[in-house]
Amino acid sequence: MSAIFEWARSENVQPEPVTVEIWRELPEDFCRQFEVVNGDLVRAESPTRPHQKAGRRLANLIEAAAETHMSRHQDGCLDVDTDFDVVLWELPSATIRRPDVALFDCAPPGLRPLPATLIHLMVEIVSPGSEKVDIAQKKAEYALAGIPWYWIVWIGDNRIDSIEVLVLDHALRQYRPHAVLEPGGDAVVDLPVRIKLDWDSLGSSLAR
Numbered sequence: 001m002s003a004i005f006e007w008a009r010s011e012n013v014q015p016e017p018v019t020v021e022i023w024r025e026l027p028e029d030f031c032r033q034f035e036v037v038n039g040d041l042v043r044a045e046s047p048t049r050p051h052q053k054a055g056r057r058l059a060n061l062i063e064a065a066a067e068t069h070m071s072r073h074q075d076g077c078l079d080v081d082t083d084f085d086v087v088l089w090e091l092p093s094a095t096i097r098r099p100d101v102a103l104f105d106c107a108p109p110g111l112r113p114l115p116a117t118l119i120h121l122m123v124e125i126v127s128p129g130s131e132k133v134d135i136a137q138k139k140a141e142y143a144l145a146g147i148p149w150y151w152i153v154w155i156g157d158n159r160i161d162s163i164e165v166l167v168l169d170h171a172l173r174q175y176r177p178h179a180v181l182e183p184g185g186d187a188v189v190d191l192p193v194r195i196k197l198d199w200d201s202l203g204s205s206l207a208r
Contacts, residue, residue: 139175
């Protein structure tokens, strides 16, 4: 018998919505296993090794582009991180997501969850079973939160196959297609910072 039948008892139902204040008090090890959608805890599945490797490669690439941008323009501080909590909104019920990669304005290390107002770019890597969440639910949520750029990264045969680049239409609060990046095609995105994709690295096997 599945363990879910032993767990499915009224005393195990989430007793109240999770607020940002409650989230800050919860152990970080616990928070790494969950996201919050309109106050409800949603289990965040552990990513596969290819998923993790793709995220690390993209984070390194975006971080290098951000450092070049800051050195060239001297117009602020940018940071890049992976798998950390971002609060999209607090009311009427909190929604907190953990993007695979994000580019954001520098913030104190102890600030968690990071406000969506600091985010310039969210990146989600599509894994088997996460398609509907990444291309529908998170896409709508990130747009409503006002995040300017969203990348959806597709993996196939243990390689990054393509990256959908979406830009926010602020009037409609919806994303519209900006570009689809694929090996052998245009390898430069100019916003939010100029990012040149190294397909020799991104397209190599993620299984090693």
